[in-house]
Amino acid sequence: MKHTQLLLILFTISIILSCNNKYKYNLDKSTEVKIIKSKSPKYAKGFKIDYYKNYKKITVFNPWNNNKIFWEYFIYYNDTSKLPKNKNSRFYMHIPKKSIVLSATQIAMFYKLSLNNNITAIADSLYIYNKDVINLTRQKKIQLVGNVDILNQEKVVELNPDIIFTSGWNKINPSLLKLMKLNYNIAFVIDWQEKSLLARAEWIKFIAAIYNKENIADSLFSITESKYKLLLSKVKNINTKPSVMQGSYTADNWYAAGGNSYIAKVFNDAKADYILKNDTNSGSIPIKFEFFFNKAKNADFWFTTENNLVNFNQKIKYFKSVKNNNVYIFTKKINNNGGNDYWETGFTNPDLILKDIIKILHPNIFPDYKLTFFTKIHINKK
Numbered sequence: 001m002k003h004t005q006l007l008l009i010l011f012t013i014s015i016i017l018s019c020n021n022k023y024k025y026n027l028d029k030s031t032e033v034k035i036i037k038s039k040s041p042k043y044a045k046g047f048k049i050d051y052y053k054n055y056k057k058i059t060v061f062n063p064w065n066n067n068k069i070f071w072e073y074f075i076y077y078n079d080t081s082k083l084p085k086n087k088n089s090r091f092y093m094h095i096p097k098k099s100i101v102l103s104a105t106q107i108a109m110f111y112k113l114s115l116n117n118n119i120t121a122i123a124d125s126l127y128i129y130n131k132d133v134i135n136l137t138r139q140k141k142i143q144l145v146g147n148v149d150i151l152n153q154e155k156v157v158e159l160n161p162d163i164i165f166t167s168g169w170n171k172i173n174p175s176l177l178k179l180m181k182l183n184y185n186i187a188f189v190i191d192w193q194e195k196s197l198l199a200r201a202e203w204i205k206f207i208a209a210i211y212n213k214e215n216i217a218d219s220l221f222s223i224t225e226s227k228y229k230l231l232l233s234k235v236k237n238i239n240t241k242p243s244v245m246q247g248s249y250t251a252d253n254w255y256a257a258g259g260n261s262y263i264a265k266v267f268n269d270a271k272a273d274y275i276l277k278n279d280t281n282s283g284s285i286p287i288k289f290e291f292f293f294n295k296a297k298n299a300d301f302w303f304t305t306e307n308n309l310v311n312f313n314q315k316i317k318y319f320k321s322v323k324n325n326n327v328y329i330f331t332k333k334i335n336n337n338g339g340n341d342y343w344e345t346g347f348t349n350p351d352l353i354l355k356d357i358i359k360i361l362h363p364n365i366f367p368d369y370k371l372t373f374f375t376k377i378h379i380n381k382k
Contacts, residue, residue: 039214042225043199046190047206049214054078058209063193064170071168071188075210091185095212096162102148104128106165106189108344109204112220113213120159123147129339151175156184163187163210195282196265197350198228204348227351232269234365235358241273242361245299245321248306253286254296255305263303266350270357275299289315301361302327304377322379328360332375342373 040048045067050057055076062070072090076083083092099115101107102123107130110116116132121143125134136142143159146152148166156164156179166176168188176186187210191203201224208217244267247256257263258281259274267274275295279285293315296302302321307329321327330353333341346353356374359366 041199041202041205043196044191044194044202044205045199046194046203049205049209054081056209058206060168060188060190060206063190070190073185073187073210075212077212086180086183086185093163093185096185096210098159098161098163100145100156100159100161100164102145102164102166103189104130104339104343105191105347106167106207107133108348109207112204112348113208113211113216115207115211115213118211120161121145121155125337127338127340129333129335129337129341129344134337134339148173148175151179153178157182165189165207167192191347193282194262195260196262197347197353198225200262201348201350224349224351227349228354231351231354231358235269235271235362238271238362241271242300243298244272244274244301244303244361245296245319246274246276246303246305247284248304249289249316252289254289254292255284255286256292258282258285266354266357269354270361272301272357272361293318300324300326303357303374304329307331307377316379325376325378327377327379328374329377330356330373332371332373346373 034052036051036053038048038050045061046063047058047060050059055074058073058075060070060072061067069089074090074092076092076094079094081094083094086092097118098120099110099118100121101110101119104127107119107122107128110119111130111132119133119142122128122133122137122145124144124147125137128134128137133142137144143155144152145155145159151173153175161184163185164176164179165187166173166189168190172180180186187207189203189206191200191206194200194203202221204221205214205217208214245256246263246267247254249255256276259276259279260282261284264274264277264279268277276285297318298320300321302319304327316322330342330346331340333345342353352372355366355369356371359369359371360374
């Protein structure tokens with residue numbers, strides 16, 4: 001009798017253990033709690049990728065909140081797998097096919113990855129430089145849905161995209177919030193908050209990860225990085241740095257890039273002495289004109305963001321850069337729509353921007369090179 005009871009107890013325990021093991025196995029298989037590998041970008045700080053057995057998780061960090069998690073994207077490899085509903089700060093999706101892309105820089109990344117056939121719609125053909133995209137919008141092969149602030153909700157629902165790419169901001173636009181409530185996947189690209197051109201360009205890996213194009217993106221970025229580093233080696237031994245001012249005058253203030261911005265970084269890479277290099281801001285900052293004039297008047301070069309300088313403060317004629325005709329703007333490749341290739345080809349190929357600036361500041365290094373994006377402005381000094 002005792003022997004029978006013992007056997008019964010052991011059998012019961014074995015059943016419980018097997019059920020627990022089965023439960024744990026199913027739980028592990030369904031949630032994929034074990035990370036197979038993780039990849040963080042080399043320069044960009046805004047995202048990372050974790051790989052699991054059946055899916056990958058792409059995490060975007062919030063630059064306005066101590067780099068806490070801004071959003072998470074779960075990309076399932078198997079198109080037949082059932083997805084959880086989007087909730088909280090997460091999106092669940094299969095590899096997308098139909099994509100709405102609302103930024104010119106993001107469009108350029110799609111083309112560089114040969115994902116242009118995935119573009120179903122864009123914001124507007126205005127401010128787009130890519131001739132192919134403009135032609136496709138005229139042929140209605142790429143639809144127009146308006147920019148984020150005035151997004152055509154009905155058109156978006158009609159197109160029924162798998163994903164919508166847009167620039168990420170501190171607050172999510174109400175138009176996007178409405179679409180998120182309808183379970184549309186929104187890819188927030190926060191490349192513009194990165195502190196260097198290479199870091200911004202590296203967001204091509206974020207887009208690539210959503211489409212399983214990581215190897216292509218890694219190869220393309222490696223080529224870009226090598227070109228950029230080669231340019232750095234060309235100016236490595238330059239000791240005399242020309243001084244540089246940047247920005248434009250609006251109302252009572254001068255707006256210039258902060259010392260921790262990508263512009264300040266590329267000036268430093270080009271061996272320039274940026275007059276606001278000690279500033280800690282990463283974005284554009286307002287400065288009272290009189291204060292800025294005293295700092296900028298002796299700068300050797302001026303990189304302006306304003307093409308029409310007729311109505312500027314008359315004191316600009318006393319700038320050394322104006323007297324010596326050393327004023328430049330990045331509008332050499334701009335079309336009638338206002339599309340500027342600086343924001344497209346330039347930001348996906350940052351070595352070209354750096355080479356332009358090196359050519360301007362140190363013309364003897366590349367004597368035969370013609371500027372790609374920048375052009376000289378001649379100011380009437382009378």
